[in-house]
Amino acid sequence: MAQLFGKTFAPKDMGSKAFADTIKEEVASYVAASGIPVNGDPLTWMKSNDCKYPHLAMLGLEKFKMLGKHFVAVTLQVTIRYKLNFHDCTHGDIWSCLSGDCGTGTYTLYVVKQESSGDWCQREGIMTRRVSSNAPFELWLNSGDWISNINNIISWRAVTRVELRNRSDISKANTSPQTTILPAVRVPSNCQRDFSLLMFDPDGDEVKCRYGNSALLECNPCTPPSVLSLSSSSCTLSFSPTSSSNEGSYVVQLVMEDFPRQTITLTQTSGTQTTITTNNAISKIPIQFALKEMFDHQCHRD
Template identity: 50%
Template sequence: MKKVIPSVFAVQANASSTVYQSELRCVIVTVSNIPFIVTPSPPPKTSHVKVVKLKIKTSMSLKDNKMKLEKAKIMMKESVHLLPAKVRPAHVENPPGHSQRPGETRRDDEQQQKNLNGCQTKLSDDNYVVALNGKISTSLSLENDYGTIVKQVSNFMYGDAGGVSGTESFTMLLFALVAIIGWTEAGYYGTVFSHTTKDVQGNTFTVVRRVKLTCSSCAEIESWWSSTDKIEEISGEWCLKERTQKFTGWSFNYYSNRWDTPAWINNRNGVSSGRFRITYELRKRSDINRPNSSPQTGIIPLIRVPSNCQRDINLLTFDPDGDNVQCRYGSNPSEYECYNCTAPSVLSLSSACSLSFSPTNSSNEGSYAVQLMMEDFPRWSITLTHYNGSTYSWRPSNFMSRIPVQFVFKVDPAAPSCTAGEYLPRFLPPTPEHGAQFFIDLNEKIEISIRAEATQSVITGIQFSGPFNMAKSSSGSEYFTLRWTPSVIDDEESHPICFAVQATTFHSDYNYSS
């Protein structure tokens, strides 16, 4: 009998995963101890508000993950020189014919921002090469704290080296460059700006300005815009932080701020540098007897959809003054609406702030930079009164304020099915509907319960944008809760909260060889 010798096979397993995201939902939470809200006239209306309380027991709190820096490697070559970026201050402007009140020049901390994007000289898609006025040929690696390094290189580049020697400064800058250039997927993910006016006292009032900023890491944001509070961080992807500023003593006038941003993450529509602008119309309105507040909206930093699935993204368009809210793509670099203004070819935008994605082929997969301007318009003709008593007629075709809404839209590989609830997560009750509004008192906790299902994938978490001290928790893989207790600065304001659930499928590919 012939002996059979079994063949010997080597088996290699390659694991991979696919991510699916639910639709975006946003709600608005209004904080007030006032028992009624007055809407613009005509006709004047008063609607009594009922406090909504949502109390659900949860367990299994989620922990924030910290981004880990991988070792960066760089080869320094001859004759490539480093040109630091210029300091780009914030600007405060007035329209023609509306001069600034004497002694009222605004000075924001943002005037000290330093854009370090000039530290990179890109020679190819995979290699960054820099040098410092000399013949350097060495290979270096470094693992260190990104935020500390950026502050050090910032001080060196802008003349505040703190008394260190030339050799120490050179070493500091060299190692800072290694960290910056070795940063994986570094870049800007977008901004949402808003402002609310309140506490009107005669001819003065308070303005609360909120800016939500997203970059690939929290340290990257802090190096660009200091004194921010973390809202949400997705390890290895993005960090969302907020800066809240309260200005008192402003007068009935018109103001504008503008900023340059770090470079956008790599995107298909070729947007490299970024910028944004916010316009405040703070003359007294005749319909509400106070200055205007901007629309309140929100977005999570990264919206994703499979390339073969239809998806509509309806932005939240809540306006505290009851104005008509419209959206358009940023189109004017000189007005700081954008720097590179190419709109995503895969998205269509309606003036009602709805973005629509239609199925496309795989060649269009990838990330896109979305740069929108959101504007509010009065619903009828009103009169604006300047602090000096002069008046201006304002028609429904005249915008009141402009705010930037910027984020990343990613087209993922095709899904096996586009039916919500299979691979793509589907929301279930008691998840609030998109656009729902809640009213709470100051210092009262709100708990928003969210439930989702996906029968062919595994729900892995929830991503949200909201107030910086909002907490998320989960109770099982399909149940989530967002909790928030407002503080004094949040009173008399409406706060947007947006969220999406994410699911994953895991694949194992086996390669056999004899």
């Protein structure tokens, strides 16, 4: 018993009963009782049972003092900024959790621009989420309908991956790449056009673009426009002159990702580590817009 309880519980004058016998009886009483529930709080239990099990409660509290730093509750706050596009500025949508622990969120949605013809309205959202750890999670939009289009995309679907684990190269959490684009991009059907998407990564990562993948639930369906080709490394879309039969509206559903420029380690608050190479995307954001193709008699570059 002396080896278990140490000097903190050195034998005292217990009268006719030996200290070791007192401890044995206390342990036996604890074992016979129901004890701490599986989902119970050990500290709360110790405080409420310190009269019934005084030595066990004191021992438990001593152990918690030594290990206290490993039991600190962690709550993180992450802010996500995004833009949504609608026909009407009164419309809105809410991100929901797709995978991982997404925590709880609050949302604010502002009007950025109303197109003069009333064709579209762009709104900017600010979402604040509180999560219990820095584990990655995914959010998605999975409602609403697209405008009528040639590649037959009916419903909205977009996914973003949020990476909060600590990066070994910058000693802090990752920041996703940033971009913006108009809700509707117009292109002459008889003119060659290249569109280099705006892209910036605060962490200095390499940024690449790709079409959405239905297997990853990034769109539904993910059919890309037949009139476009994509350069992934430069995030450039190329449009070549086409026939009048292809004129109309297309839905473009892209995903922008950031890749480290060297192999790094991502560390979770639990201590779990994951190695990320230059071939592994760290996070991702969706880029979706309408491409409107129409004939231009003059066909000139703006």
